[in-house]
Amino acid sequence: MHSERTPGRxxxxxxxxxxxxxxxxxxxxxxxxxxxxxxxxxxxxVAQGWGGPQLLAGPVLVIPxxxxxxxxxxxxxxxxxxxxxxxxxxxxxxxxQSMQTDIDPQRxxxxxxxxxxxxxxxxxxxxxxxxxxxxxxxxxxxxxDLPRAELRFGVGDSRGLQPDARIIANGRRLMxxxxxxLLATGGAGFFAFADxxxxxxxxxxxxxxxxxxxxxxxxxxxxxxxxxxxSPWPHPSFVGNFLPDTHKIGDDGFQxxxxxxxxxxxxxxxxxxxxxxxxLAAPGRMIEVYSSDQPTAxxxxxxxxxxxxxxxxYSQVNRAVKYGFLFIGFTFLAFLMFDLVGGAVVAxxxxxxxxxxxxxxFVLLLAxxxxxxxxxxxxxxxxxxxxxxxxxxAAVLGSWKRAQMIAGLLAGLYAVLFVLLxxxxxxxxxxxxxxFVALAAVMWATRRIDWSGVxxxxxxxx
Numbered sequence: 001m002h003s004e005r006t007p008g009r010x011x012x013x014x015x016x017x018x019x020x021x022x023x024x025x026x027x028x029x030x031x032x033x034x035x036x037x038x039x040x041x042x043x044x045x046v047a048q049g050w051g052g053p054q055l056l057a058g059p060v061l062v063i064p065x066x067x068x069x070x071x072x073x074x075x076x077x078x079x080x081x082x083x084x085x086x087x088x089x090x091x092x093x094x095x096x097q098s099m100q101t102d103i104d105p106q107r108x109x110x111x112x113x114x115x116x117x118x119x120x121x122x123x124x125x126x127x128x129x130x131x132x133x134x135x136x137x138x139x140x141x142x143x144x145d146l147p148r149a150e151l152r153f154g155v156g157d158s159r160g161l162q163p164d165a166r167i168i169a170n171g172r173r174l175m176x177x178x179x180x181x182l183l184a185t186g187g188a189g190f191f192a193f194a195d196x197x198x199x200x201x202x203x204x205x206x207x208x209x210x211x212x213x214x215x216x217x218x219x220x221x222x223x224x225x226x227x228x229x230x231s232p233w234p235h236p237s238f239v240g241n242f243l244p245d246t247h248k249i250g251d252d253g254f255q256x257x258x259x260x261x262x263x264x265x266x267x268x269x270x271x272x273x274x275x276x277x278x279x280l281a282a283p284g285r286m287i288e289v290y291s292s293d294q295p296t297a298x299x300x301x302x303x304x305x306x307x308x309x310x311x312x313x314y315s316q317v318n319r320a321v322k323y324g325f326l327f328i329g330f331t332f333l334a335f336l337m338f339d340l341v342g343g344a345v346v347a348x349x350x351x352x353x354x355x356x357x358x359x360x361x362f363v364l365l366l367a368x369x370x371x372x373x374x375x376x377x378x379x380x381x382x383x384x385x386x387x388x389x390x391x392x393x394a395a396v397l398g399s400w401k402r403a404q405m406i407a408g409l410l411a412g413l414y415a416v417l418f419v420l421l422x423x424x425x426x427x428x429x430x431x432x433x434x435x436f437v438a439l440a441a442v443m444w445a446t447r448r449i450d451w452s453g454v455x456x457x458x459x460x461x462x
Contacts, residue, residue: 021356046117059152061150220242
């Protein structure tokens with residue numbers, strides 16, 4: 001027996017070829033990320049013309065007032081005291097507000113890339129009243145400039161606003177004007193002059209619609225904020241600083257209701273400064289949990305809902321590529337067993353060609369998934385590679401019966417991989433059990449193999 005044909009050397013050669021196939025696997029891994037980036041760019045281009053992830057805030061009543069202060073200045077070497085009046089703004093949150101949002105999802109496509117967008121119709125009511133203890137905030141009620149008071153609505157991406165906005169205050173219809181949003185939305189939004197004398201309560205009813213994509217967030221403000229959402233989209237994801245008090249999800253869509261008080265927000269109804277923007281995820285991506293840290297008292301917080309796509313084909317393909325080494329390992333192991341136990345001679349070039357076919361599966365999966373969807377692409381790619389390697393195995397192993405065993409192995413591997421991709425929570429358990437069974441089978445099948453090729457030259461001890 002030649003030394004280069006010992007089982008140990010065959011095993012080493014097989015491992016070397018498998019290691020070389022790591023290079024194209026890593027290249028496919030990078031290709032998946034590149035295609036995902038192109039998909040994100042396509043989605044961003046849709047959002048640029050339609051509207052990105054939307055953030056809703058308000059209404060907030062903003063009232064100008066003058067503040068009188070004294071200051072000491074030195075003139076001609078003598079100190080003088082003078083009175084100075086400066087303009088300030090009072091931000092008054094509603095004592096109570098409720099808003100209902102109806103989300104109508106739509107699909108937009110650029111080339112082979114698809115993006116989920118929506119139109120959100122918002123209808124709500126809010127009640128404002130000037131606090132009796134306004135002086136505690138350092139504001140003189142007599143210095144309020146009520147004729148210039150404004151109702152401000154914040155919108156994250158004002159490009160998505162539709163022209164049908166309506167605002168009614170105490171029965172009078174107000175004229176919406178562009179701009180002057182809230183700090184929570186970076187100043188984007190719209191406003192209307194309140195036309196209120198400050199007596200009694202200001203009851204506001206409003207309606208506006210806007211386009212957006214990805215997710216929708218709401219910044220609660222006031223004594224009590226109630227937000228109700230409805231949509232025919234069956235796969236919502238509730239994230240942010242608050243979760244809905246009640247929700248219902250079904251095949252016909254979802255409903256959710258939030259009820260948030262200012263005690264949970266840590267914010268007073270009246271403030272001399274507007275509240276800053278919440279910590280949202282990067283634009284163009286799905287809105288995720290805002291922060292792992294507990295928000296500080298008075299910090300702006302938000303509730304969000306994402307329109308989740310059930311199958312993100314790039315993440316599915318990405319996970320599939322991670323199992324590529326298992327495919328190569330199991331298939332090479334089967335050929336090695338035929339080589340060592342069955343008497344077939346498998347050359348290094350034949351291992352390389354078989355491994356190339358296994359790697360090609362992931363390229364086919366990615367290419368077809370972008371066009372026909374993940375499930376159909378998986379069936380097409382797995383079927384094509386199984387037929388190809390089965391036919392090649394018949395020639396390499398010199399038997400159609402052995403090739404059928406390879407076909408059964410590949411069909412089982414592809415079936416198990418599909419299950420692993422579908423049952424993400426159990427993938428580790430299933431994978432570890434599969435590896436244990438495979439290791440036990442290999443140990444049993446190779447228990448009599450002389451890996452070093454030296455046992456035959458030594459006398460057997462009784």
